[in-house]
Structures are given as C-alpha cells and as structure tokens.
Amino acid sequence: MRQIPVDTSAATVMVAKTPQPKVRDRRTGEIATDAETGAKLMTVDVMFAANDEVEILSVTVPETGISGDLTMGTPAALTGLVARPWENEFNGQKRHGIAFRAVAVTSLATTSTGSKAA
Numbered sequence: 001m002r003q004i005p006v007d008t009s010a011a012t013v014m015v016a017k018t019p020q021p022k023v024r025d026r027r028t029g030e031i032a033t034d035a036e037t038g039a040k041l042m043t044v045d046v047m048f049a050a051n052d053e054v055e056i057l058s059v060t061v062p063e064t065g066i067s068g069d070l071t072m073g074t075p076a077a078l079t080g081l082v083a084r085p086w087e088n089e090f091n092g093q094k095r096h097g098i099a100f101r102a103v104a105v106t107s108l109a110t111t112s113t114g115s116k117a118a
Helices: none
Strands: 012-021 023-025 041-050 053-062 076-079 082-090 093-101 104-107
Touching: 012 076, 012 104, 041 076, 053 104
Parallel strands: 053 093
Antiparallel strands: 012 041, 041 053, 076 104, 082 093
16 A cells, blocks of 8 residues: 655644544444554544644554643644555445554653743
C-alpha cells in the first residue's frame, strides 16, 4: 500500500480529542493492534492548521508512541506522519478516503509548574 509522507514543519497541531483505543471490530469491541509489533493502536484527533486551512484529522498511533498529557487544546508534534489512501466495498457500496498514521504524538505543552524566573 502506498504511503505518502506528510510535512508537518509549517503546520500548527493541537489535540482535538484525547487518545482513544482504536476499535477493530465494533460488534465485539476488539481493539486494533499493529500487525508488525503487536502494540495496541490508539486514535488521536488533532486540529491540523496549514496553508490558511484547518482540518480535524484522526491519526492512528501505537500506544507506546503517545507521550505527555494529550488533553484537548494541547499543542502537539506528529512524528513520522504518513497518509494512506484506502478504498473498500461493503454491501455493494464503494467507500474511499485517506487514513493518517504517525509513529508518535508528543505533547509540546511546557511541563514546568511554579518555576518562574524572578
């Protein structure tokens, strides 16, 4: 499957929804895992602003790639973000879209508490 690297260097990225387990099968509640590593997969919705446009992207990331406190509004960095076009057919209806996957989602919020310079 073709993967297209996404340049995030000129983008502003903020968490829109806290990380949630990626569900593989809604009927059974089975959680998706990475085929190569077996790591549990998570979905993080982010606001992605670039080139005077803003979109909400749902990004799949291994649980081990989530670092920092990723609450709504937290500035974040997306490491190794790629876009994958997909298409499937279900009950005679074709669907298509773009799936986003990252190696890591990292909080860029400052972690210092109460340490102000005098």
